[in-house]
Amino acid sequence: MVKLSDLFKGLGKKEPASNTVITSISIDYQGDKHGLDGMKVNESVFEISIPFQNKTGSDLLDDSLKRPDLRIESASVSKPFELVDVSPKLPVAVKYKEGVTMKLRIRAPSVPYTGPMSVSLGEKSSGMVRVQIQKIIAVRNGVKTVLEEMPSVLSVQKGQVLKRDVQLYKMMKYGDKVSSIRVSPPFVMSGSEPPAPFRIDKENSFIISIFVLAPQDSYAGPLEITIS
Numbered sequence: 001m002v003k004l005s006d007l008f009k010g011l012g013k014k015e016p017a018s019n020t021v022i023t024s025i026s027i028d029y030q031g032d033k034h035g036l037d038g039m040k041v042n043e044s045v046f047e048i049s050i051p052f053q054n055k056t057g058s059d060l061l062d063d064s065l066k067r068p069d070l071r072i073e074s075a076s077v078s079k080p081f082e083l084v085d086v087s088p089k090l091p092v093a094v095k096y097k098e099g100v101t102m103k104l105r106i107r108a109p110s111v112p113y114t115g116p117m118s119v120s121l122g123e124k125s126s127g128m129v130r131v132q133i134q135k136i137i138a139v140r141n142g143v144k145t146v147l148e149e150m151p152s153v154l155s156v157q158k159g160q161v162l163k164r165d166v167q168l169y170k171m172m173k174y175g176d177k178v179s180s181i182r183v184s185p186p187f188v189m190s191g192s193e194p195p196a197p198f199r200i201d202k203e204n205s206f207i208i209s210i211f212v213l214a215p216q217d218s219y220a221g222p223l224e225i226t227i228s
Contacts (some may be wrong), residue, residue, distance in 0.1 A: 022038045022039050022117045024043065024116045025037070025117050029121040029122075047104065047106070049104075050121075052100050052157065056099065070094045072090060072121050073122055077118065077119050078117055083103040087103040096157055108148070128157060129218045130154075131214055132219065133221075134151050134199050135151070135221055136222065137226075138207055139227070140227045157214070166207065167206070168208060177197065177199045177200075179195060179196060179228050181225060182228075183225045184225075185224070
C-alpha cells in the first residue's frame with residue numbers, strides 16, 4: 001500500500017541555491033542588441049524582465065504612417081542556461097506605440113558559473129527587413145554632400161514607406177531650381193514634399209521630405225539622393 005506521505009513527498013521543497021553570477025545580459029532581437037545589468041542568482045530557477053516596445057524612435061519611418069506590429073515568436077538563452085518558461089505565452093504581437101514586458105524564467109547552471117548571458121528573441125516573418133542607414137548623401141552636378149551622418153537602424157516590412165527630411169541649403173542656394181529627385185538602389189523613390197519640380201524660395205531654410213520604399217532585402221549602407 002502506498003503511503004499518503006509518499007504521494008506528497010517533495011512538495012513544497014525549494015529549489016537548491018545557485019552559485020551563479022551573471023556579469024551582463026545581452027538581448028538580441030532581429031539583429032538589434034540591447035543590454036541589461038548583470039545580477040547574482042540565488043535560486044536554481046530565476047526570472048528576468050525585458051521591456052519590449054514598438055514605438056516611434058529616431059528612424060526613417062514617417063510618423064503619419066502606422067508601423068506594422070512587431071512579433072516575438074521564439075525565445076532562447078545561451079548555454080549553460082536553460083529557458084524554462086516565457087510569459088506572456090508566445091507568439092506575442094506588439095502593436096504600434098504599445099509595449100509588453102517579457103518575463104523569462106531561466107534555470108541556472110548546475111555548476112558554479114560567472115560570466116555573461118545572452119537572450120535571443122526571434123521573429124519568423126519573412127516580410128520584415130533590417131535597414132541600417134549609415135549616412136545620407138546628396139549628389140548634385142556630380143558633387144557629393146553628406147547631409148546627415150547619424151545612423152538610423154530599424155526593422156520594417158518590405159516596401160514600407162520611409163521618410164527623411166533634408167536641408168537643401170547644405171548643397172543649394174536661394175533661387176535654385178529642383179527639376180527631379182532620384183534615389184539609388186536598393187531604395188525606390190516614392191515621392192517628395194514639395195513634389196519636383198520646385199524652386200527654393202525661402203531665404204533662411206528649405207527643408208524637403210523624401211519618401212522612399214524600403215528594400216526587399218536587409219541593407220546596411222548610405223541612402224544616396226540625386227538632385228538635378
